[in-house]
Amino acid sequence: MQALDLVVTAFAICTPLIYAVIGETIAQRAGVINLGIEGQMLMGAFAGYAAAFAFGNPWLGFLVGGVAGFGMSALFATMALWAGVNQITSGLAIFLLGSGLSAFYGRPFVGSNAPTFPDLGLVKEFNATNIVAILLLAAIVYIFYRTPLGIIVKAVGASADSTFLAGFSPKKIRYAAVLTGGFLSGLGGAALSLGYANSWTEGMTHGMGWIAVALVVVAAWEPLYVLPAVLIYGIASMVALIMQTRGIPISPYLLQTIPYIVALAVMAFFASSKQNAVPRELKKVFAELDF
Numbered sequence: 001m002q003a004l005d006l007v008v009t010a011f012a013i014c015t016p017l018i019y020a021v022i023g024e025t026i027a028q029r030a031g032v033i034n035l036g037i038e039g040q041m042l043m044g045a046f047a048g049y050a051a052a053f054a055f056g057n058p059w060l061g062f063l064v065g066g067v068a069g070f071g072m073s074a075l076f077a078t079m080a081l082w083a084g085v086n087q088i089t090s091g092l093a094i095f096l097l098g099s100g101l102s103a104f105y106g107r108p109f110v111g112s113n114a115p116t117f118p119d120l121g122l123v124k125e126f127n128a129t130n131i132v133a134i135l136l137l138a139a140i141v142y143i144f145y146r147t148p149l150g151i152i153v154k155a156v157g158a159s160a161d162s163t164f165l166a167g168f169s170p171k172k173i174r175y176a177a178v179l180t181g182g183f184l185s186g187l188g189g190a191a192l193s194l195g196y197a198n199s200w201t202e203g204m205t206h207g208m209g210w211i212a213v214a215l216v217v218v219a220a221w222e223p224l225y226v227l228p229a230v231l232i233y234g235i236a237s238m239v240a241l242i243m244q245t246r247g248i249p250i251s252p253y254l255l256q257t258i259p260y261i262v263a264l265a266v267m268a269f270f271a272s273s274k275q276n277a278v279p280r281e282l283k284k285v286f287a288e289l290d291f
Helices: 003-013 015-029 037-055 058-082 087-109 128-146 148-158 160-165 170-196 208-218 223-245 258-269 272-277 280-287
Strands: none
Touching: 003 015, 003 223, 015 037, 015 128, 015 148, 015 170, 015 208, 015 223, 037 058, 037 087, 037 170, 037 208, 058 087, 058 128, 058 170, 128 148, 128 170, 128 223, 148 160, 148 170, 148 280, 160 170, 170 208, 208 223, 208 258, 223 258
């Protein structure tokens, strides 16, 4: 496999991660960490597939998946931002809730045949969800670096008090950031079930939401670096798969750990240089934890 083919294929299979990582990046830049992404993606994958099955339209299912993620993130925002529940605890609750609900209500759709997005012929698994991911990422990068809205979101993550004194409501901005992230993570889940796997199975994200949280750190909380961060993980996954198919005498269980080891290595390598990149308001979330 040539280098370009490897990159394109890695992008195609990791597109659900792009939605999730860009959504979590927006939330964390506003000073909120949402550990419920895995549950939001599972609900997006289930709801999107169920809607496509019911209405016979993958585009409608894709949108419903986003709405499902939006709804889960709204519940998280209500607990963390309105009720004042610790963000870590709230995120874990959303993860467990999304995992349970999707598993319970998704059972009738296991093995069903819902209409999904067809491949566009560029590479296998490259379809409309990949193109939408590119357009959304480009739009969000533009908003973050070229518009007042992006400046406000970053300002809230840097100092909520200063943003308040400037006449903006940090809580409203954080609500909007979390809801946007939830919608995007729901789209990521729907992209997984309708664009890549073309099916629904319980727990089909396999920890993808947790990887998304880690890749936000790899991307240094910058939307501009989301695509390179995801590609690093995707290429490592492809290399592990190629090594398995070529019969390299290494346990497949060890080969499956390669993407995670690479992500951790990148995080460790850049750890010292990224200390100043962490939004200051995000540091307060961890400071509040009482062990």
